[in-house]
Amino acid sequence: MTLADTFNKTNNRLEIDPTESQLGGGSFTTTGPGGSYQLDLIFDVFAKAFGGPLHVTVAKNIDVTLLKKNSSTLNGSFDLPDGLGTVAFQWPQVNTTGSNPNPGTISSTGHSQPIFQLNIDPIAVVLDAILGNDPLKGTVGNIPPLQIKYTILAATLAPGVDVQQSFNLNPGNLTGTLTNGKGSTIPFSFGTPTFLDNPSSTDFNLGLDPNATLENDTSLAGQLKVGLRALKASITVGVPPLTTSASVGPLFHPTHTFGPAPFATLYTNTFPVAFQPQTVSFSAA
Helix, strand or coil: CEEEEEEECCCCEEEEEEECCCCCCEEEEEECCCCEEEEEEEEEEEEEEEECCEEEEEEEEEEEEEEEEECCCCEEEEECHHHCEEEEEECCCCEEEEEECCCCCEEEEEECCCCEEEEECHHHHHHHHHHCCCCCEEEECCCCCEEEEEEEEEEEEEEEEEEEEEEEEEECCCEEEEEECCCCEECCCCCCCEEEECCCCCEEEEEEECEEEEEEEEEEEEEEEEEEEEEEEEEEEEECCEEEEEEECCCECCEEEEEEEEEEEEEEEEEEEECCCEEEEEECC
16 A cells, blocks of 8 residues: 655645555465264252151252263264275364465365265175175184284275365455544545645544455365275284284275365355454655
C-alpha cells in the first residue's frame, strides 16, 4: 500500500493518490475436528435393615464405563474368516496447510487415512472357494518347541474410503476510510486520486478493513491398493516364556495405490474471513 501525496501551495490544493497490491508469501493451516464418546451403566443401590433399635441404611452409586472413545482412539479392525483379509476403520482426521509465494488465492488440500478399508487376498479367496483352504500359506508345528509360518504367494486388494478436504482463501478488495485531523470523513478509494482544496488539516488517519473469503469443499474419496507378497516365512523356537523368533521376506513385494479420488460431496460452503482492522496515520505538507 502506498499513499503518494502532492501539495500545491500556489492554489492550496492537496492531492492524495492511494494504491494497493497484494504481496505473496501468505499461508494458513486447518485442523480437522475431534470428538469423544462415553457410555456408562449406572446402578443406584439403596437398602435398609431394621433390627430392634438398630437401623442401618446403605446407599451406593455404581458407575461402570462400557465404552469410551475419542478421535485419536476411535479405530479398530477385525480379521475375516479363513485368513481371507481384514476390515479396518478409523476417525477421519484431516489437517491441511496452504501457502502461495505469489499474490492470489492460497489453496490447501488434504485427506484422512481410510475411514473404512477392506483388505482381502484374492488368491486366498479363489483357492478357498475351489479347494476349501489356501495351500499357499499356513503353519507347520502348532505347538512348541518349533513353529514355522510361511507364505508362498499372497495378494492384496484393498479398496478404501477416506475424507478429503480442499480450501481456497480468496483475497477481497481492500477498503478504507480516510479522516482528517479534525475527524471529518473524506471520500476515498484505492486507485482513484483524492483532491482537497484548502484543506483544514494536513494530518490524516486511514482506517483499513481487509477482507477475504474461505471456500471449503469436503468429499468422500475412494482409493484402491493392490500388491503381491511372495516367499515369506517366520520361525519360532522355544517354550513360553523362553522363545525366540526370526523371519525372512517377503522377497517380492510390489504395491501400488490408486487415488484417492473424490466421488461424493459431503459439504461445500464459502465463509467470510474477518481480519483485524488497522489504522495508518500520516501527514501531508
